[in-house]
Amino acid sequence: MSDSLVCVKDFEKYARLILSRNTLDYYRCGAGDEETLAHNRKAFSKYKIRPRCLRNVANRDLSTTILGRTVKIPIGVSPTAFQKVIHPDGEYGTARAAEAMGTVFILSIVASCTIEELGKAVPNGNNWLQLYVYADKEFTQTLVKRAEESNFKALVITVDTPLLGRRLANIRNKFVVPKHVILPNHMRGRQLFNPSSDWNDIKWLKSITKLPIILKGILTAEDAIIAADVGVDGILVSNHGGRQLDGSPATIEVLPEIVKAVGDRLEVYVDGGITNGSDVFKALALGARMVFMGRAPIWGLAHSGEEGVKKVLDIVKTELDGALAIAGSATLKDIEPGMVVPNSYYSK
Numbered sequence: 001m002s003d004s005l006v007c008v009k010d011f012e013k014y015a016r017l018i019l020s021r022n023t024l025d026y027y028r029c030g031a032g033d034e035e036t037l038a039h040n041r042k043a044f045s046k047y048k049i050r051p052r053c054l055r056n057v058a059n060r061d062l063s064t065t066i067l068g069r070t071v072k073i074p075i076g077v078s079p080t081a082f083q084k085v086i087h088p089d090g091e092y093g094t095a096r097a098a099e100a101m102g103t104v105f106i107l108s109i110v111a112s113c114t115i116e117e118l119g120k121a122v123p124n125g126n127n128w129l130q131l132y133v134y135a136d137k138e139f140t141q142t143l144v145k146r147a148e149e150s151n152f153k154a155l156v157i158t159v160d161t162p163l164l165g166r167r168l169a170n171i172r173n174k175f176v177v178p179k180h181v182i183l184p185n186h187m188r189g190r191q192l193f194n195p196s197s198d199w200n201d202i203k204w205l206k207s208i209t210k211l212p213i214i215l216k217g218i219l220t221a222e223d224a225i226i227a228a229d230v231g232v233d234g235i236l237v238s239n240h241g242g243r244q245l246d247g248s249p250a251t252i253e254v255l256p257e258i259v260k261a262v263g264d265r266l267e268v269y270v271d272g273g274i275t276n277g278s279d280v281f282k283a284l285a286l287g288a289r290m291v292f293m294g295r296a297p298i299w300g301l302a303h304s305g306e307e308g309v310k311k312v313l314d315i316v317k318t319e320l321d322g323a324l325a326i327a328g329s330a331t332l333k334d335i336e337p338g339m340v341v342p343n344s345y346y347s348k
């Protein structure tokens, strides 16, 4: 069956057929009029690849180092909530698929398994934990300690969610997490978001852990510079897949200003709207060290659990490999900034 699914869009179409309306809407939807959600995808078309030829691309290598560790592909898995709603494999399936592909898996703090369970199920994975800095510092510190003890390799602090974006589809559907799925890291009744959070919290976090810290949700050079000044290890340029502030720009559009501002001071990653290898190539050429995908692995999970996620990652890997070769780059280091240009380059 999965042989007839040859790109991420095929997996998405399949997921749209089999998931319930409630579930599909929860994973698909964005905030407000969903302009940013749509724009994340469309903005990739505003850039074109200028392929170079006759550069001997016979021996290709998609690996790179992220926070000092080798990843086999520069395509990781962004955190998405309670994956057992999608398939019984849940987060284990997604993390195992990421491990098999030699890449990073980010566990959401609202996962449908505990930090410890994931650590045990995928002990050799390059697992990172996404969380918020809660108003309750003691609770936050406990989570950090649990991540350290379960051999997580980094902490991803989501900074674009002082409160939850207005996702109309979920409001209309009165979405609630199905009763059979529990969110064990996050005690019910505890406030998930912390609107009073500020840069001091990031400084505090740095003081209580040696794990690398990534800030997820940065969209401006100004904030990227503060992040570098505070001394975090990386930023994930993200608009939460268009789920937070409708009207905010596509991530691929803001990537260049951020890379220009801080690209040599910390690692810069990007997510949002990435569904194929050309998208990845463009993001890397515009300065991202690595990209992440949120919904694409979910569509794979909906199809066939761990295998489906692996298939999705493998497809995007194959597409990136093809783009790399045809654009004239044998390795990620051979990708040159001038290989990706805005459309205006051609219409001047």
Ligand code: FNR
Pocket (backbone or CB within 6 Å): 026, 027, 028, 040, 078, 079, 080, 081, 108, 109, 110, 130, 158, 216, 238, 239, 240, 241, 242, 243, 271, 272, 273, 274, 292, 293, 294, 295, 296
């Ligand atoms: C998310 N995202 C998210 N981010 C986060 O920091 N913590 C979370 O728990 C979640 N949960 C979540 C659920 C669902 C259903 C979606 C679609 C997204 C945002 C996610 O990590 C990522 O930034 C986007 O999904 C990236 O965009 P694409 O790849 O989905 O277009």
